[in-house]
Amino acid sequence: DAKTTQPTSMDCAEGRAANLPCNHSTISGNEYVYWYRQIHSQGPQYIIHGLKNNETNEMASLIITEDRKSSTLILPHATLRDTAVYYCIVRVRGNNNAGNMLTFGGGTRLMVKP
Amino acid sequence: GAVVSQHPSRVICKSGTSVKIECRSLDFQATTMFWYRQFPKQSLMLMATSNEGSKATYEQGVEKDKFLINHASLTLSTLTVTSAHPEDSSFYICSARAPNTGYGYTFGSGTRLTVV
DSSP states (O other): OOOOBOOSEEEEETTSOEEEEEEOTTOOTTEEEEEEEEOTTSOOEEEEEESSSOEEOSSOEEEEOTTSSEEEEEETTOOGGGOEEEEEEEEETTOOOTTOOOOOOOOEEEEEEO | OOOEEEEOSEEEEOTTOOEEEEEEESSSOOSEEEEEEEOTTSOOEEEEEEETTSOOEEOTTOOTTTEEEEEEETTEEEEEEOSOOGGGOEEEEEEEEOTTSSSOEEEOOOEEEEEO
16 A cells, blocks of 8 residues: 655644645555544544545545645534544555555644634 | 444453453444554554454564454454553554445444553
């Protein structure tokens, strides 16, 4: 799986958009970009994923650059409950190899402030 | 759908005793489950891959005799920390591949183990 680079920490004001960047310059053509987050003392939670096109769901938007070497997760109106560590992971989707697992990097610690 | 239930959520045990952590897939069958360990302010580190009906695969540096994994059914994997020491105190998280969801993996809520 391609390596990702994320800032260690970010702050965001409550109600504003939180934009979390991720660099994945060695991503392969068949690798997807996944975002998970981990609220303190909980298991990781899936947010969104994409391959080439920008994606949006009820939680967030994912913007992937045209060369796919970087992406940005956008939380449009951050709340205090969005304070968490956000992980960007790139891997092949639907790989049926039962041994494949998610590899977590350091992630970005997002602090949403009142 | 694709919910993984993990119990207990937190446990305190004495040094030298054993602790069992359960991970259940509630609404799907999981032939493979993954066990992670997370120390404070660090990321998740994979410990082992649990395979239903066969032996678990352990990551380098993880003692298989200390961290016993049993995956006897398609919905249950257990991790037993044997002869626990204070340095085993950590946050343990299980995960399973979530079928038919598109997003790949679902995680348990984690178990906070404190060895005193």
